[in-house]
Amino acid sequence: MSELIDHTLRAGWTPSGAAAAPLSTRALRWLRDRIGTPEETTPAVPASLLDVPESALAEQARADLAGAVGDQHVLTAVAARLGRAGGLSYSDLIRRRDGGDFAVPDAVVLPADADEVQRVVDLCVQHDLAVVPFGGGTSVVGGVSALRGDKSAVIALDLTRLNRMLSVDPVSRIAVLEAGVRAPEAEALLAGHGLTLGHFPQSYERATIGGFAATRSAGQASSGYGRFESMVDGVRLATPVGDWKLGVAPASAAGPDLRQLAVGSEGALGVITEVALRVRPAPTAHRYEAWVLDGWQAGAEAVRALAQHRALADVTRLSDVDETEVQFELSGALKARALQTFLRGKGIIEPCLLILGWEAQSSGELKRRRAATLRGLDGVRAVRLGRKVGESWRTHRFAGPRQRDTLLDLGICVETLETAAHWSKLGDLRTAVRSAVVRAIGADRKAPIVMCHISHAYETGASLYFTVLASRDPEDPLGQWQRAKAAASEAIAEHGTITHHHAVGTDHLPWLTGEIGAIGISVLAAAKRAVDPTGILNPGKLIPDARQG
Numbered sequence: 001m002s003e004l005i006d007h008t009l010r011a012g013w014t015p016s017g018a019a020a021a022p023l024s025t026r027a028l029r030w031l032r033d034r035i036g037t038p039e040e041t042t043p044a045v046p047a048s049l050l051d052v053p054e055s056a057l058a059e060q061a062r063a064d065l066a067g068a069v070g071d072q073h074v075l076t077a078v079a080a081r082l083g084r085a086g087g088l089s090y091s092d093l094i095r096r097r098d099g100g101d102f103a104v105p106d107a108v109v110l111p112a113d114a115d116e117v118q119r120v121v122d123l124c125v126q127h128d129l130a131v132v133p134f135g136g137g138t139s140v141v142g143g144v145s146a147l148r149g150d151k152s153a154v155i156a157l158d159l160t161r162l163n164r165m166l167s168v169d170p171v172s173r174i175a176v177l178e179a180g181v182r183a184p185e186a187e188a189l190l191a192g193h194g195l196t197l198g199h200f201p202q203s204y205e206r207a208t209i210g211g212f213a214a215t216r217s218a219g220q221a222s223s224g225y226g227r228f229e230s231m232v233d234g235v236r237l238a239t240p241v242g243d244w245k246l247g248v249a250p251a252s253a254a255g256p257d258l259r260q261l262a263v264g265s266e267g268a269l270g271v272i273t274e275v276a277l278r279v280r281p282a283p284t285a286h287r288y289e290a291w292v293l294d295g296w297q298a299g300a301e302a303v304r305a306l307a308q309h310r311a312l313a314d315v316t317r318l319s320d321v322d323e324t325e326v327q328f329e330l331s332g333a334l335k336a337r338a339l340q341t342f343l344r345g346k347g348i349i350e351p352c353l354l355i356l357g358w359e360a361q362s363s364g365e366l367k368r369r370r371a372a373t374l375r376g377l378d379g380v381r382a383v384r385l386g387r388k389v390g391e392s393w394r395t396h397r398f399a400g401p402r403q404r405d406t407l408l409d410l411g412i413c414v415e416t417l418e419t420a421a422h423w424s425k426l427g428d429l430r431t432a433v434r435s436a437v438v439r440a441i442g443a444d445r446k447a448p449i450v451m452c453h454i455s456h457a458y459e460t461g462a463s464l465y466f467t468v469l470a471s472r473d474p475e476d477p478l479g480q481w482q483r484a485k486a487a488a489s490e491a492i493a494e495h496g497t498i499t500h501h502h503a504v505g506t507d508h509l510p511w512l513t514g515e516i517g518a519i520g521i522s523v524l525a526a527a528k529r530a531v532d533p534t535g536i537l538n539p540g541k542l543i544p545d546a547r548q549g
């Protein structure tokens with residue numbers, strides 16, 4: 001077991017991960033022209049230069065924790081603690097580059113199973129220690145910041161030793177997995193039974209089952225397999241008041257569905273130790289292909305029609321003109337200019353890339369479903385780019401974020417924002433977010449690129465996912481992004497949800513009351529008081545203040 005976690009998205013992001021494709025000189029020139037990158041590069045600061053306070057964990061607490069999980073599974077060395085100090089948001093990564101302040105846990109504790117997790121939680125109650133559940137550490141909203149609240153010390157509760165599949169019920173199509181199983185391991189374990197979970201977020205290589213459940217994650221194939229919460233049949237949590245198991249049947253009218261209180265609880269209402277998941281037979285056929293539609297509005301209308309006629313492909317991802325241009329320019333694989341000329345010849349003035357992917361049990365099923373989707377595109381101005389581009393997207397779908405490190409090295413601010421809204425509000429939402437970010441960042445420098453895609457569509461609406469590329473303010477990189485994020489969040493809160501799948505964490509907390517109301521907050525706080533009366537679990541995330549109200 002490695003004590004270290006690589007806080008980059010480079011090759012080290014997982015042992016099996018492919019390296020980021022280097023950016024070509026032409027792509028770099030293009031970026032410099034568009035957003036004005038600085039002349040000097042800003043490489044990552046070595047960990048040895050970061051200022052890490054001594055562990056504040058009292059000796060007796062350390063000894064008791066070691067008694068519960070084994071001495072070698074209580075880590076207080078700087079490297080181990082730094083490895084669990086925050087997630088992978090732009091702010092997290094910038095703090096590590098500029099030596100800005102960030103919270104470091106006093107110890108990392110690695111229990112082996114649900115019973116050990118419960119024992120650790122009980123000891124944290126006894127010693128009044130804050131507990132931050134830590135899965136893959138891919139949170140981009142401050143969900144794993146080692147905040148201690150009013151406690152004297154905070155531990156990062158690393159779940160990755162809970163890495164087993166506990167049972168499979170092929171008749172009911174349910175598998176019980178421990179919370180620390182990473183997504184690729186889950187797929188490998190299920191493949192042995194001819195099954196799949198079908199959850200493929202872009203953080204797939206590193207994120208865990210518990211993390212997905214705790215954040216209501218949505219994978220790239222959510223149109224086909226559903227969001228993570230729809231996969232959860234049952235859940236087990238270790239809480240300060242005891243072990244809590246939920247889910248005895250697929251559906252129930254026994255009051256509100258408390259499984260859904262656990263799902264999305266972000267470590268603030270309990271530590272998820274086991275999840276019973278609805279699984280499906282692994283596909284035996286797949287087909288991914290790319291199309292180009294003309295203009296965002298026409299493209300969004302086409303995706304709405306597919307969603308409302310229930311003809312969506314399992315993966316349905318529509319990029320706007322800016323995102324399409326950036327993908328063409330940075331990918332290197334596509335001859336951007338030649339392609340644009342070809343598309344103009346076909347009457348496509350504002351190219352919007354549409355990736356469609358189907359996964360099926362037989363070629364016959366695949367053919368039928370593909371035909372239904374393509375019928376839905378009848379009458380839409382569209383050019384088919386074919387399977388090569390679609391399959392290339394599928395092959396490289398987890399590699400894109402690794403380019404972020406290269407961009408950060410070059411002095412570029414690169415971050416994402418996500419939301420969802422009803423179809424009737426989607427156009428206004430996109431316009432409002434783009435203008436807010438451009439206004440906040442663009443005042444005294446070249447305008448940023450704010451690109452957008454739809455990758456999760458529903459009958460009543462869709463998610464919007466924005467990627468921002470801007471020239472970084474070298475004097476105040478954190479402040480620059482915080483202003484942009486705040487402006488975008490105000491715009492988002494007016495039209496849609498503050499988060500479609502990244503969760504609340506610390507970063508979205510200021511806008512939560514606006515979305516669920518003061519009553520919603522007090523319901524959450526009451527639930528928190530019931531399961532965590534002394535407020536040890538993940539302070540400062542999801543629930544404003546546990547013991548108020």
Ligand SMILES: Cc1cc2nc3c(=O)[nH]c(=O)nc-3n(C[C@H](O)[C@H](O)[C@H](O)COP(=O)(O)OP(=O)(O)OC[C@H]3O[C@@H](n4cnc5c(N)ncnc54)[C@H](O)[C@@H]3O)c2cc1C
Pocket residue numbers: 009087088089132133134135136137138139140143144159179180200201202203206207208209210211212213214215216217218219220265266267268270271272273401501502503505538541
């Ligand atoms: C490059 C990149 C791409 C991403 N793409 C997507 C995407 O496509 N879709 C998507 O949904 N998200 C995406 N994310 C966000 C993130 O990966 C998800 O939120 C994921 O669900 C987090 O899983 P994790 O195991 O890394 O959790 P962590 O980051 O470790 O934790 C996330 C939150 O859940 C809590 N938590 C973790 N494990 C447990 C547990 N066992 N019990 C209780 N609480 C727990 C933590 O305390 C924290 O609040 C992306 C992130 C990155 C960096």
